[in-house]
């Protein structure tokens with residue numbers, strides 16, 4: 001029997017596993033702390049477990065995160081890992097250091113089936129869902145890498161830690177609900193990463209039934225990829241809108257916030273020149289979200305070759321933001337980070353494909369990769 005990957009297990013699943021190998025349930029808590037809290041990479045390191053148990057674990061289980069294909073750090077400190085998830089698929093994980101926080105952006109699927117017209121991941125199509133181990137494995141791997149860098153003093157991240165996690169990389173997290181939920185639980189578990197639920201943000205393009213489930217199961221902070229103020233425009237930008245149109249989506253947002261009082265929804269809005277950035281669109285938006293506690297995050301579009309779309313000018317983005325702010329809506333404009341290593345938010349398929357061909361020449365295989373724009 002092939003060894004199970006313990007990164008696939010949240011606390012409850014780990015308890016079942018230790019029972020299945022004839023151990024007492026409390027061993028699960030010890031294991032959880034070793035793996036995620038103390039960052040053990042092998043069972044050998046787990047010094048307060050009996051040698052016989054460590055041997056049993058080495059026989060039946062493993063700790064496996066996706067292999068790192070590439071690790072690059074931008075001039076601004078943003079660090080990006082390209083990770084191999086098998087069958088010629090790769091995903092990206094990005095660490096963004098800021099003065100008061102360190103944010104890790106992780107992927108939940110290889111590719112994405114939603115096919116938003118402004119997103120390079122969507123253009124790549126859907127390959128497969130990631131497992132829980134591949135999702136939490138990105139956090140586990142990044143913690144190790146950042147700790148190692150701190151120890152060696154490399155890459156200027158010595159005083160940085162991961163304080164926030166955003167599920168905004170490749171994929172629609174709520175289309176992979178069953179694997180994402182245990183990963184979220186691990187992020188929040190005090191014996192694992194112990195992050196507060198407001199420091200974990202899941203970004204969705206509007207999977208309404210799963211938004212309701214999440215509100216019940218694990219109400220982390222929610223970001224919704226809105227991108228348009230009316231159904232006609234959103235149908236063309238986010239095809240999922242045909243299934244869950246705006247009024248249905250906004251009703252789900254209201255329910256979500258009701259389930260987690262004092263919270264708000266972050267609406268993501270990619271700024272597309274001449275498409276969704278007119279003053280009239282801002283006015284429509286203000287009316288649309290009138291009774292939803294929310295803030296807006298405007299994302300300057302990063303053009304990619306086949307998109308046929310352009311980024312709104314800085315003046316237009318600022319004017320759009322001003323309209324929303326004047327209506328009392330907290331509005332931020334996302335700062336572009338990691339440009340020099342293609343770690344800026346999404347839409348870099350062209351560049352990435354070029355690099356993939358490079359790796360193809362070097363390693364004799366192709367690994368398609370693209371970034372999303374939640």
Ligand code: SF4
Pocket residue numbers: 112113114115116119120121122123169170171172205225372373374
């Ligand atoms: S924006 Fe998000 S949901 Fe839309 S295609 Fe890209 S990854 Fe998928």
